[in-house]
Amino acid sequence: MSRIRLYVDHPLGAGQTVPLIREQAHYLFGVMRLGEGAEVLLFNGRDGEWSARVAEAGKRGGTLACAAQTRPLAPPPDLWLLFAPVKKARTDFIVEKAVEMGAARLCPVQTEFTNSERIRRDRLQAHAVEAAEQCGATTVPEVADLARLDRLLDGWDPSRRIMLCDETRAGDDAALPAEPGPWAILIGPEGGFSDAERARLAALPFTRPVALGPRILRADTAAVAALTLWQTQLGDW
Amino acid sequence: MSRIRLYVDHPLGAGQTVPLIREQAHYLFGVMRLGEGAEVLLFNGRDGEWSARVAEAGKRGGTLACAAQTRPLAPPPDLWLLFAPVKKARTDFIVEKAVEMGAARLCPVQTEFTNSERIRRDRLQAHAVEAAEQCGATTVPEVADLARLDRLLDGWDPSRRIMLCDETRAGDDAALPAEPGPWAILIGPEGGFSDAERARLAALPFTRPVALGPRILRADTAAVAALTLWQTQLGDW
Known part of the structure; x- marks a missing residue:
């Protein structure tokens, strides 16, 4: 089973905390039933792909804690x-x-x-x-x-x-x-x-x-x- | 406006009469509102593409009259x-x-x-x-x-x-x-x-x-x- 990948409009880096908007929290915790500690992959179009863990899971929001870069930024050709x-x-x-x-x-x-x-x-x-x-x-x-x-x-x-x-x-x-x-x-x-x-x-x-x-x-x-x-x-x- | 193309399971050739099954008659005469004399293109997978005219248009059937070949058979590669x-x-x-x-x-x-x-x-x-x-x-x-x-x-x-x-x-x-x-x-x-x-x-x-x-x-x-x-x-x- 491949891990969930999420696009976020937020800086990504080691130790970075990433707040979730309501729709993302609903998807991760309501639909996919992730709990605290679960791992997801994040990208923002600028910093490559990062693994992150669920730090706080709420109905209307939550936070993820960035861990390590899993892939470098690889933009498509122009x-x-x-x-x-x-x-x-x-x-x-x-x-x-x-x-x-x-x-x-x-x-x-x-x-x-x-x-x-x-x-x-x-x-x-x-x-x-x-x-x-x-x-x-x-x-x-x-x-x-x-x-x-x-x-x-x-x-x-x-x-x-x-x-x-x-x-x-x-x-x-x-x-x-x-x-x-x-x-x-x-x-x-x-x-x-x-x-x-x-x-x-x-x-x-x-x-x-x-x-x-x-x-x-x-x-x-x-x-x-x-x-x-x-x-x-x-x-x- | 491009002409209607229809696949038929019937021989095609000059002067050939092609009977229509119920669904085809419904499509041509009910949905597309073609009348007698209207032209369509036919192919059957064997004889290339032929132009044909509506000879009889009915609610549950009809016939087309094959006129001339418009394209030779061009099967795709194997x-x-x-x-x-x-x-x-x-x-x-x-x-x-x-x-x-x-x-x-x-x-x-x-x-x-x-x-x-x-x-x-x-x-x-x-x-x-x-x-x-x-x-x-x-x-x-x-x-x-x-x-x-x-x-x-x-x-x-x-x-x-x-x-x-x-x-x-x-x-x-x-x-x-x-x-x-x-x-x-x-x-x-x-x-x-x-x-x-x-x-x-x-x-x-x-x-x-x-x-x-x-x-x-x-x-x-x-x-x-x-x-x-x-x-x-x-x-x-």
């Missing part, structure tokens, strides 16, 4: 995932999978053919925390606010390459150019990009088109496939 | 996916994703640490049909009955290599040996393989271990990542 939100459950899956696969920042984008006009950023961020707790990550990617794709491209830092996944380009290669530095993956919406978007993306000097096979992939499948291609060719796999 | 069933929704996702990614056969396997002792094979097969309809495939992979991993290995054809995805081998490479011929991907259960299973798998002459990155992937994420690795190195991408 890779963003830009995706058009789809139906709720599948958007949740995209967030979960991007964390497992090792993206550093998740950017929901609104394209011309995106149905969803708003997202619950806080809900998606909570999903990212949960995925990081489960997959053994020591950081949690930030979920950005929904942004319009055209505006995002207006202010784009050209040193960040964009791996462009476009289902109309099935004849292309799955190989990426070996360009170091920051990258982003852009997954199109389920309705595809508009002609105007496609023309603009193709003309930008920092986009690199890749093909994701001969079949049409759903957005969440495409996200994992694209992240696999990037991680094995340029990332930390 | 790649099986062996996976331990997980929770219902995630098992459904594994089936859907394996079809999109291009697996030829889906084999649920029971390992020592697999919780699920039975599956609904017919339900999973229906999911595979639906995924094939949506992703543009011209074949539907067969979903096999649940089999015990040890018995499956007892009768294994050694000419079929097994790409072994084991989360305890994070230091390994993601590269596959360029061995042609039939392959299978084996995704471990969420609780991991037992020591006995791991020892046996490592000793078999047809297993090839690969690593899927430094983070722990859920079974459905691992399936897509492993299929991506295989398809880009040895498959049809």
Whole structure:
């Protein structure tokens, strides 16, 4: 049985006392039935992973006592995932999978053919925390606010390459150019990009088109496939 | 708006009349509100993809008239996916994703640490049909009955290599040996393989271990990542 991992927004270090918020206390002591002395693993996105013991267990709070570092900080590569939100459950899956696969920042984008006009950023961020707790990550990617794709491209830092996944380009290669530095993956919406978007993306000097096979992939499948291609060719796999 | 694609278990060819079963008639005429003369795309796993027009539309049945072949038969490579069933929704996702990614056969396997002792094979097969309809495939992979991993290995054809995805081998490479011929991907259960299973798998002459990155992937994420690795190195991408 693997130990419980918890993300906390608190400094971690030898002898550090970590206070628990109500939801965490409920989870540890109410749901998981941990008692005083029980061991958990903590990470905060800055100090690596630490083992800690339950010092005080209460219904509405409690404290943990940090013991020793169990793993150093291991942030993912500087890779963003830009995706058009789809139906709720599948958007949740995209967030979960991007964390497992090792993206550093998740950017929901609104394209011309995106149905969803708003997202619950806080809900998606909570999903990212949960995925990081489960997959053994020591950081949690930030979920950005929904942004319009055209505006995002207006202010784009050209040193960040964009791996462009476009289902109309099935004849292309799955190989990426070996360009170091920051990258982003852009997954199109389920309705595809508009002609105007496609023309603009193709003309930008920092986009690199890749093909994701001969079949049409759903957005969440495409996200994992694209992240696999990037991680094995340029990332930390 | 893309056209409706329908899997039918009936020969397809120029001038061929295709009868619809009750569920298909309900979907086409009740849900999608197609009328006589409307065009759909058909595939049966043998004759490629054909356009067809609604000849008769009824509440409990109807017929389609095959017109012209729109795509040749394009079966996926001879790649099986062996996976331990997980929770219902995630098992459904594994089936859907394996079809999109291009697996030829889906084999649920029971390992020592697999919780699920039975599956609904017919339900999973229906999911595979639906995924094939949506992703543009011209074949539907067969979903096999649940089999015990040890018995499956007892009768294994050694000419079929097994790409072994084991989360305890994070230091390994993601590269596959360029061995042609039939392959299978084996995704471990969420609780991991037992020591006995791991020892046996490592000793078999047809297993090839690969690593899927430094983070722990859920079974459905691992399936897509492993299929991506295989398809880009040895498959049809």
